[in-house]
Amino acid sequence: MEYILEIFLDDYRLSKIKGTPVEANIEAVFGGELKVLRLKVGEDVKNEILKAFETARIDSRACITDTPVAFRRALFEEIANQKSLTEDVARAVLARINEIKELAAKESEFLPPPEIEE
């Protein structure tokens, strides 16, 4: 079975992949209100991610969700570096797992709230 890692794209991230082959894979969802990349992985990588992060889970869309923000940031960095959406990207991120876990541990204590109008 295939599992999906979703990477949401804001303007900054869009600029980082502009002109790369990845750009062709951008999907617009929810009436075009959200841009997303979808990276597909197999059982082994899925299991490694679930094992690494206690909060990670599989949702009803077969997406791997509730991973730390640090993991998702690293995932995007690797996509931008490798200019690719293959499973190798996820493997490269897993190779940095200790560094990501360290960041994730801090993240479980504090996440900066967005500044929105009250």
Next chain:
Amino acid sequence: MSELYFKRPMPHGGKLVERVITDRRIAKKFYEACKKTGAVYEIKPTLHYKRGVPVRNVYREIMSVCYGFFSPVEGSMTSAELESVLSKRRLLSGWVFPYPILFDISKEDYQKLGVSEGDRLLLTLKGKPFAILDIEEIYEIDPEELANRTFGTPETNPEVVREKFDDKHPGWVIYRSHNPIILAGKYTIINEPVFKPPYDRFWLPPRKCREEFERRGWRTVIAHQTRNVPHVGHEHLMKNAAYTGDVEPCHGILVNAIIGVKRRGDYPDEAILEAHEAVNKYGYIKPERHMVTFTLWDMRYGNPLESLLHGIIRQNMGCTHHMFGRDHAAVGEYYDSFATQILWLKGIPSYGFDKPVNEVEGGLLIRPQNMREFWYCPVCKEMVYSETCGHSKQKQKLSGSLIRGLVAEGVQPPNIIMRPEVFKVVVKWWKKFNYPFVNERYVQWKEQELEVDIPDLD
């Protein structure tokens, strides 16, 4: 015409349990009498059997029993009642009930207390008198066996259980973390706790809830179970499920949030309540038709079993209908995604239901409204019902996890996914707790503070 109207169902078991002494003079007499016998126990949180973090507080169960949410249960179960619940999901009286409700203490505390059957135990909370427990029986349990038998296994419950329960399942952990000595008997609250904001605005125990339905003229009411901040998919579930009713759509939608210890990554309880309130406050469902309340309970995430408890709670609150979606009160892949709907449509013989739970003896009267899914259809350009829209290949599923992902990265979900006013509530509590979701620090803080304060009784 009136014979087509649905009547408000009687409480489960026929009578609403109310075991709360509201007369302070009488309460003080109980307290004085208890002080003389000397058996006093300060309620403690149940700690994770491995990690030592709070996973439950029995005070929530005492509240839900004494205010009638769990009618006809009146207290901590005897060994015979426990066996009946585990083997048949029935109380000894024959009424359906899914879960063990137990007052558990450690062997050391039992030795220190020196109580025996027939004694009355004063229970204090935050150091102040709260309730009494009239001890009918004292017995010992094996917590691991209790946890396994409560939920079942793929072998014993093949219709719906897909994976063996383990310490990744919060409900299994709660029962596994129970202390081994059970004091069985009826609870009575002698000193009513006072809810803190924002809980105070949403506290509506069954009798008052039934009175409120009368006051509002709600003949038919559909219950919405929640442990989540509402996204637009939940809103569509509520709006569409409420089209059922008798001769017209349900008059009311009762949102009843489960408040208690939750798993990491869920939203804080305060945000859940106020976010649902925002749905009616800002007119997405008008307040004349939508009301937010809660029940105290540390969720067991038991999917079909939890749905039984939800049915019981909301029938006791006076609802005529209950909506059930996919993965009802579920976590992980322990159950079939539609296990709850299987229970309410066909029954689950291995859990003691060879027919739907409304059709068995001692069963429920509340009617299920089993719903499939809502998703965004880019062809219809709107949120659609899975069984109505013909473009399922193009579906864009909305999930709580997807939204949590956006929120954690500080991306405001678009209006089509989450209402801006709901997101503002999330951010309000995020600023208070420095974190948008339940984390270990929140659990520790919450279990120390609880939802209530206890007034002086002296």
